[in-house]
Amino acid sequence: MTAEPSEPQPPPGTCVFVARGLRKVYHTGEVEVVALHGVDVELNAGELVVLLGPSGSGKSTLLNILGGLDVATSGDLSYKGWALDGAEENTLTLFRRNCVGFVFQFYNLIPSLTARENVALITGIARDPMAPEEALAMVGLQARMDHFPSQLSGGEQQRVAIARAIAKRPEVLLCDEPTGALDVTTGIVVLEAIERINRELGTLTVIITHNAVMAEMADRVLHLSDGKIVKARRNSQRSAASGLEW
Amino acid sequence: MLDPLDLKLLRDLGRMKGQVLAVSLVMACGLAMMIMTRSLTYTLETTRSAYYQKNAMADVFASLKRAPLAVAERVAALPGVAVVEPRVAVNVTLDLPGVAEPANGRILSLPEDGGPQKLNRLFLRSGRMPRLEARDEVVLGEAFAEANGLKPGASVVAVINGRRETLQICGIGLSPEFVFEARAGDTLPNHRRFSVMWMNYRPLAVAYNLDGAFNDLCIDLTPGTAPESVIAAVDRLLTPYGASGAYTIAEQASAQRLNDEMRVLSSLAVVYPLVFLSVAAFMVNAVLARIVRLQREQIAQMKALGYSSRQVGLHYLKFVVVIGLLGTLIGGVAGRFLGASLVNMYTLFFRFPKLEFQMDYSALALALVVSLGASVAGVLTVVWQAVKLPPAEAMRPEPPADFQPSLFERIGLTRFFSPAMRMALRNIERRPWQALFTSCGLALATGLMVLPGAMSDSIDFLLTFQWNRQQRQDVTVFLTEPGSGSGFHDLEHLPGVIRAEPIRSVPTRLRFGHRSRKLSVTGIGPGTSLNRLLDGHGDIITLPEDGLVMSKKLAEILGARIGDLVQVQVLEGRRPLVDVPLRGLVTDYAGVNAFMDLSALRRLMRESDTINGAFIAVDHARWDDFMRAIKDTPRSAAVMVKRDQLAAFRETTAKSIGLIRKLYFVLAVIVAFGVVYNSARIALSERSRELATLRVVGFRLAEIRGVLIGELAILVLAALPVGLLFGRGLALYIMASFSTETVRMPIVINPATYSLAVTVVLAAALLSFAVVGRMVGQLDMVGVLKARD
Structure with a gap:
């Protein structure tokens, strides 16, 4: 990448990520594990994509490479025309800081900071952030802003994590099992927040899950197995997160 | 086949080897000091008692003006007196070829009957005893002979009762009476300018008009005799002969000096290890507390599998036992090495036929007990927490830690703090004891760092005070006998x-x-x-x-x-x-x-x-003229030249304290680095999830290091002033224990010493930050974040 990614939000339907022949090989001791076996995929602006697949299918690896947390062993990956493969650590840091929001299964909030301060961590370093209060309002937490993580329920903590991820107005929101640690009701509330972000901000949203039900809320569903995309389908109509049941 | 828990123990220890080593090293510093000082005391004690016994060191000493030899027989007949040896002892000035300043000598006569010495027997290092008929042969003290390069066959000129006599050196020797070979009343040895020597009775007695008489007496008591009664009887007997009062070995200059040294060593053997072991106990506590928190689920698993609380408790106690054993091992080896090196330093002060380092193995055993005691005491509460954790609770993820706004924020200072700073302050407030222990460890390290500097400052002050402000004379002259004012007039009119x-x-x-x-x-x-x-x-x-x-x-x-x-x-x-x-x-x-x-x-x-x-x-321009004249002044018994004393001080005391100072410096650096490194490692491990999160959301490595180091930096800064105060206290204590009747250390600590202590601790902190900062770069972001807390 030659310049800092700083383009305005692309119109819906334009390619944000283009991956060609992505391979990822891990070496653990003497064992070689091939996590991605040549993945070709295009992810478009404004899309909500769900990645389904069993454990070890390579979903998280793909997500981490897309988000600049990891680099592919071979293959090409571009973000809005910029090559991400072979990018330097500093460039990846800037990419994460300005373009990508992450949500993990475990909320990973800083326990010593309040909800508002956790979000403010990002707004302090991002280029064009929204106010922490605005981000928290988007996930319905305006009333709990000055609570510490220990004073919030699991669902609330995950919503703070989402607010933290989107406060920078990222072009991409990557969610790794965002409801994995939550009960159904709370999980739905979290999914509603993600859905709202995707709809209102037009953020390309990628969700990894084991839960096939969640595929209903996606524009597109990609099935991974053995490090390859084995099936892709496009939903003719997205279901509302509030209507999901599992 | 090892027990699976022991296998786990070994692998866990292997993973945290840096910390294990840091804690063991701090512990080893204290133990090494303890083993070294106790072994040196043991070495000096055993060597001294063997020497005193083998060479028949006397129990009581007396000097007088002149008494017939028959009086000595009356002393021998006193109850409680086993052996008496009368002799002639005189102070002379010596003229060394090529040296302007005169040296001082004390000549002791060998027994009048020409037989072997009964008390304070000479140990002949080289050469031979004076021949019976020889009038000018002497055995020279070893320290002086070495310092001036004199060997048997050489000669030395002495002014004996006003007459210059050339004495032939027939042997080089030592005596238990002069283990500390210095002029009576001198507190520091000056081997270049003072010698004890031995010669036949007759020529010496004749020269001083003491033939058939004596002016010095050594007495050996029968075992179990209280010296006081003998001294009283001896004083009664000898007072008519101008005796100045008999005294025991406890007041004998050389013996007193040795006792002082051993007292200093004994007090160091306690205070130093105590400080180090306290720091080590803090560190062990922090390390184990972290392990137990990290292994919460493993503890639950062990219990679920059926391991008893006792087995689990023992398993975690074994962590500190290994650290204690390692500390004792390193401390033992280091203590032995340091002791063996430092024992040579004692030859600057003390002369024995043979001074060989002897390890005090009881000190090693004590070190083991003390180190294990300190480590176990440091972790009992932590182990108890592990033991009482119910398995079901332990398997659930730990809820997010409870936090609240820090004191500074509660009083309205929030806006002055960055998020990183707020995290740091809230962390400290949440675990005040851990913060306090870390700060205490650092304060102790800072304090230890003050000590070597304080020693230098003291010596510098001593040199200026004693030799510039107090003693402004160049030379002090003592006459053989008190004399009239004309003697002073003669001295006053010497050239220069x-x-x-x-x-x-x-x-x-x-x-x-x-x-x-x-x-x-x-x-x-x-x-x-x-x-x-x-x-x-x-x-x-x-x-x-x-x-x-x-x-x-x-x-x-x-x-x-x-x-x-x-x-x-x-x-x-x-x-x-x-x-x-x-x-x-x-x-x-x-x-x-x-x-x-x-x-x-x-x-x-x-x-x-x-x-x-x-x-x-x-007048320095006429220095040599003066020295020539004073050498020929018949009545001068001792001439002390200030600049020679200063040189001797630098060669002996300053050199030995310099050595000890270096040792303390190294120990303090180890502690400072060890404490900061240990704390930083613990912080890194406890906060890896936070740091990985920051990394994922786009913080730069430098910013993340700032977050990690911020908290430690606050603790370091808080520890510094306390550490300086503690250092002052420690210096006061150590100097006070160095202060004996013979030598004392002024308590002076210059600002530069404080700044050096601060600088070194900060440097050690920065070094550990750098090491841990590198580790931040190696954090597995994804792994940490996807793992359950």
Whole structure:
């Protein structure tokens, strides 16, 4: 990448990520594990994509490479025309800081900071952030802003994590099992927040899950197995997160 | 096959080897000091007692003017006296070829009958004893011979009772009486300028008109005899012969010096290890607390599998037992090595036929007990927490830690703090004990760092105080016998003398209550400008017209305060016994001294203008002329040249303290680095999830390191002032334990010493930050975040 990614939000339907022949090989001791076996995929602006697949299918690896947390062993990956493969650590840091929001299964909030301060961590370093209060309002937490993580329920903590991820107005929101640690009701509330972000901000949203039900809320569903995309389908109509049941 | 839990233990320890090593090293520092000092004490004690026994060190000593040899037989007949050896002992000046300044010698006669010595037997290092008929052969003290490159076959010129005699060196030897080979009353050895020597009785006795008589007596007591009764009897017998009072081995200069050294070592053997082991206990606690928190689920698993609480508790105790064992092992090896190296330093001061380091294995056993005790005590609460954790609860993820706004924020200072700073402050407030322990460890490290600097400062101050401000004379001369004012007149008119001030020094026993000390009271004239008496602030004390002024240390020993009446028992001439008020205290650092106004002392002695020495300032352009003249002054018994004493001080005391200083410095650096490194590792491990999160959301590595280090930096900064105060206290304690009747250390700590301590601790902190900062870069972001807390 030659310049800092700083383009305005692309119109819906334009390619944000283009991956060609992505391979990822891990070496653990003497064992070689091939996590991605040549993945070709295009992810478009404004899309909500769900990645389904069993454990070890390579979903998280793909997500981490897309988000600049990891680099592919071979293959090409571009973000809005910029090559991400072979990018330097500093460039990846800037990419994460300005373009990508992450949500993990475990909320990973800083326990010593309040909800508002956790979000403010990002707004302090991002280029064009929204106010922490605005981000928290988007996930319905305006009333709990000055609570510490220990004073919030699991669902609330995950919503703070989402607010933290989107406060920078990222072009991409990557969610790794965002409801994995939550009960159904709370999980739905979290999914509603993600859905709202995707709809209102037009953020390309990628969700990894084991839960096939969640595929209903996606524009597109990609099935991974053995490090390859084995099936892709496009939903003719997205279901509302509030209507999901599992 | 190892027990699976032990296997786990070994692998866990392997993973945290850096921390295990850091804690063990800090522990080892304390143990090494303990083993070293105890072993050195043991070495000196066993060597001394073997030497004293084998070479028949006397129990009681007496000197007198002159008594017929038959009197010695009467002493031998006293109850409790086993062996008596009369001899002639005289002080002479020596003229060394090629050296302008005269040296001082003490010649002791061999037995009158030509037989072997019964007491204080010589150990002949090389050469042979004087031939029976030889009139000019001497055995020379080893320290002096070595310092001046003299060997058997060489000769030395001595002024014996006013006549220059060339003495042939037939042997080099040592004596248990001169393990500390120095002039009586000198607190520091000056091997270049003082020698003890032995020669046949007859030539020496004849030269001093003592043929058939003696002026010095050594007595061996029968086992179990209390020396006091013998001393009283000996004094009664010898007083008519001008005796100045018999004294025991405890007051014998060399023996006293050895005792002082061993007392210093013993006190160091306690305080130093105590400090290090306290730090180590803090560190062990922090390390194990972290392991137990990390292994919460593993503890639950062990219990679920059926391991008992006792087994789980023991498993975690074994962590610290391994650390304690490792610390003892390193400490033992280091202590032995340091002891074996430092024992050579003692040859600067103490002369034994053979001084070989001997390991005190009981110290090693004690070290093991102490180190295990300290580590186990440090972790008992942590192990208890692990043991009482119910398995079901432990398997659930730990809820997010409870936090609240820090004190600074509660009082409205929030806006002054960055998020990183807020995290740091809230973390500290949430675990105040952990923060306190870390700060304590760092404060101790800072304090330890003050000590070596304080020693340098003390020595520098001592050199300036003692040799520039207090003693402004170039030379101090003592005469063989007290003489009239004409003697002073002669000294005053030697070539090159700028100024001379008379000394009248009188042997006395000073008593206050039941305590007493035998020493010379020095009479000096009013308005003396050469040997000045100074108080603790360096201000000049004017001698009052009546009364005593004495070393603060002497007043302390006697328990006397200003205004008290001190009994002065003069031990020569008419032996007056008077009560004299204590009028002032002098701050001095070597030996103990007492002073009186010259006229007052002469009145007491009923003398007119008697002197027995002088302080002299010499014109440096005429230095050699003066020295030539003084060498030929028949009545001079001892000539002390200030710059020689200064050189000797630098060669011995300054050198040995310099060595100890370096050792302390290294130890302090190890502690400072160890404590910061350990804390930083723990912080890194405890906060890896936070740091990975920050990394994922786009914080730069430098920013993340800032977050990690911020908290530690606050603790370091908080520890520094406390550490400096502690360092001052420690220096006061150590200097006080160095302070003996023979040598004392002034307590002076320059600002530069404090700044150095701060700089070194900060540097050690930065180094550990750098090491841990590198590890931040290696954090597995995804792995950490996807793992359950």
